[in-house]
Amino acid sequence: MNSPRWLDADEQRAWRAYLRMQGRLTARLNRQLQADSGLSLADYDVLVHLTDREEGRLRPYELQRDLQWEQSRLSHHLTRMQHRGLVTREECADDGRGAYVVITEEGRRAIAAAAPGHVETVRRLFFDGLTREQVTALERLAADVLDRLD
Amino acid sequence: MNSPRWLDADEQRAWRAYLRMQGRLTARLNRQLQADSGLSLADYDVLVHLTDREEGRLRPYELQRDLQWEQSRLSHHLTRMQHRGLVTREECADDGRGAYVVITEEGRRAIAAAAPGHVETVRRLFFDGLTREQVTALERLAADVLDRLD
């Protein structure tokens, strides 16, 4: 690790701007969602993935794969969401080790109530300031970076 | 909040890709830094800002302004860093309410040891996969979004 390739001026500016945007944006989105609906971004993501399947049920390992969360984080988070009545756990007949996570009626109501305001906020804070070209360039950039992360 | 402007297909893909990249990248950077140097990204940022001033001392409110952190988060974080010997607090003569945060020798050693590996990781995971045009486009995009966040 001798004499690393430091970032040049362009990279440095870009990196700092990215970090700053990322932090501020996440904070704002989290705050809006929390204040308006009592859900965190994490709750929101879990509920979105559950409602994506009609039955509203998933194996935790599927959720983990989709969300790319640590297994332990997911388990703890589901426990908290269960205590708040947003999801329940059910046994899995096929696999004795496994379980199902199932969205509750209350969970469905919560996500339905939260979604419009959240999407509106994403649009207002993020997409409204960008051109169509910037949006497609961002998708490309994120895909390029993700390729190298795996 | 009736009938929000939902995201179209392009926006949806871009947003999901961005969120995914962001989450994975942050996790990787944090893990590398933590494993190789025992510092978190947050520690790193604090120490970088302290070493930016020659005296290695700042008022907490300055740090807060630069880092754009919640005041309470900063205060808690400084307390933890103090317990680990990375910084100390000193009284502020000019302002009876105030204080100084000062980097310790140990803090200087820690950041000096951590920086090369961290920069190398940022380069490897992020910049090495991008063209110069993508980098400048990102800086522009982040600046545009930040403009609308304030």
Add this chain to the structure above:
DNA sequence: GCCATGTAGATGATGTGTCATCTACTGGTG
């Protein structure tokens, strides 16, 4: 059938972020 190895998931300890609230000092206005 028995064992080794792998996989699904939960859990406790610990560090971190947020919110609400508190104390103490400052600085301007009457």
Add this chain to the structure above:
DNA sequence: CACCAGTAGATGACACATCATCTACATGGC
């Protein structure tokens, strides 16, 4: 000087993330 709004910072309670570890079941080789 007395008052009061504002500012600097700390703190306790609680939600969240990570790490190491644990249990239980699955599966393939012998």
